Amino acid sequence: MTKFWSHFVSKLDPYIPGEQPQKEIRLKLNTNENPFPPSPLVLDEITNFGIDKINLYPDPESNELCEEIAKYHHLSKDQVFVGNGSDEILAFIFYGLFKNKKNLFFPNITYSFYPVYAKLFDIDFKTIPLDDNFEINLSDYHHSNSAVIFPNPNAPTSIPLSLKSIENFVALNESSIIVIDEAYVDFGTESAVTLINNFPNILVTRSMSKSRSLAGLRVGYAVGSSELIDGLKRVKNSFNSYPVDRIAQKASIASFKDDKYFKEKCKQIIEIRENFSTNLKNLGFQVFQSGGNFIFTRPPSKNNAEDLYVALKNSGILVRFFKEPKIISSYLRITIGTSEQMDLLLSELKKLIDQ
Ligand SMILES: Cc1ncc(COP(=O)(O)O)c(C=O)c1O
Known part of the structure; x- marks a missing residue:
């Protein structure tokens, strides 16, 4: 002190x-x-990056990358938000969507950044114990007008939840904001991105650090209703207009091009x-x-x-x-x-x- x-x-x-x-x-x-x-296309993009542009700020809204992500997930661009790693997006979510919610719930064993953000932004939260098999039991999270966040698969336990169980939970809790942190989803877990057009109350966060081998560049994204995405943009633009640099934007686009x-x-x-x-x-x-x-x-x-x-x-x-x-x-x-x-x-x- x-x-x-x-x-x-x-x-x-x-x-x-x-x-x-x-x-x-x-x-x-x-x-x-x-x-x-990462893909050879990504390495080419970085190697051939025009350093003559480095004196200019990057696109503040990562528009081209948002387009690419939207295309990849069959969504529209206004349903996509890009940030400096999914950690930064999680911080915006806690501040922009969770602060002042009466009830914020997450598992007692989970990504240990969640309680850190909650404390940073002075947000009360309640942790819900995993069951005896170390699994998240979503029926323990039913509550109207609340906010819920959990990773799928959970970290550090690695255990995935089925899409069906998430869909049932989301359908029963339409007054709550539900954030599914899919940092590791590409390694065989079912994604909740398919639910986005039916449920305006869910947000899915993704990382380029794990499955796309870009941890060193720091890029993540969130997809959800344009209403939630707009909220994140307002927070971002009150904090840092240019969180994702030019090289990171270009390299990430190339990653989506090599499926x-x-x-x-x-x-x-x-x-x-x-x-x-x-x-x-x-x-x-x-x-x-x-x-x-x-x-x-x-x-x-x-x-x-x-x-x-x-x-x-x-x-x-x-x-x-x-x-x-x-x-x-x-x-x-x-x-x-x-x-x-x-x-x-x-x-x-x-x-x-x-x-
Ligand atoms: C569950 C979970 N979510 C989010 C992140 C953050 O990933 P990044 O900021 O690299 O996108 C991690 C990183 O380890 C994680 O384990």
């Missing part, structure tokens, strides 16, 4: 992202990045994930069904998750361990890399665990 800070700053509880090591390590499987490069590459890579990661999960189960790990590019796993009973995390780290392999909250402190979250990377991790785990 210093006398120069606004007084709420010392009360903030900032988000702590997964470690980005400053030195080369053997394997980085801790922040759900994609092990594959074949995108689908192939997602399919490959799903195959590697299923294969790795089977191998882990054979070693005695409990592995949850995953709808993302990561798995959530509990080591065999004689092994402690934190010890295993530390031992892996000492051998140059980073995975994610959450000391808090306590209920997940006996689990590890592991990003799916290439099959060679997962084989290396598996051989290291075989050396480290007591069976």
Whole structure:
């Protein structure tokens, strides 16, 4: 606390992202990045980017990218909002759509940025416990005039919800705003984007960081009714007019133009994930069904998750361990890399665990 800070700053509880090591390590499987490069079309676009334009601001509304996203999802451009990573969009959602709502609900085990934004904007919230199988039970969230946010698949548990269960929930809660964070949806989870034209109260957020291999560029988007999208635009333009730079806009457009590459890579990661999960189960790990590019796993009973995390780290392999909250402190979250990377991790785990 210093006398120069606004007084709420010392009360903030900032988000702590997964470690980005400053030195080369053997394997980085801790922040759900994609092990594959983006499409060659994206790399061409970046390589040939006309640096003579760099003195000019980018299009503040990312119009061309919004058009491309709208085309991709069979929506209209006024149903699309683009931001500096989906994290920035989540911040706008909390501020622009959730503030002053009487009831904001999200799961007790979920993306840990949600409570951080709520505290930053001084928004009251209530967390709803996952069920005994670590699953989100949407019937626990029924409430009129509320706001609800959850990732699908959930993070860090990786467990997906079916589209049917989301549709039933949305239909029963038309007076509430429902935000579905689909950061990992492309890895085999059903998307709720198809519900948007029927329900003006839902918003779906997407990330270009995971399935599209663009974490380093920081681009995300939201799709929903033009009414909700307009609200986000008003917040954005009261905060930063140019959140997405020229290179990021161009590269993202190129990513949507190469759907074949995108689908192939997602399919490959799903195959590697299923294969790795089977191998882990054979070693005695409990592995949850995953709808993302990561798995959530509990080591065999004689092994402690934190010890295993530390031992892996000492051998140059980073995975994610959450000391808090306590209920997940006996689990590890592991990003799916290439099959060679997962084989290396598996051989290291075989050396480290007591069976
Ligand atoms: C559930 C979830 N939502 C959103 C994000 C933010 O992604 P980005 O800001 O890179 O688009 C993440 C990142 O890890 C995430 O796990």
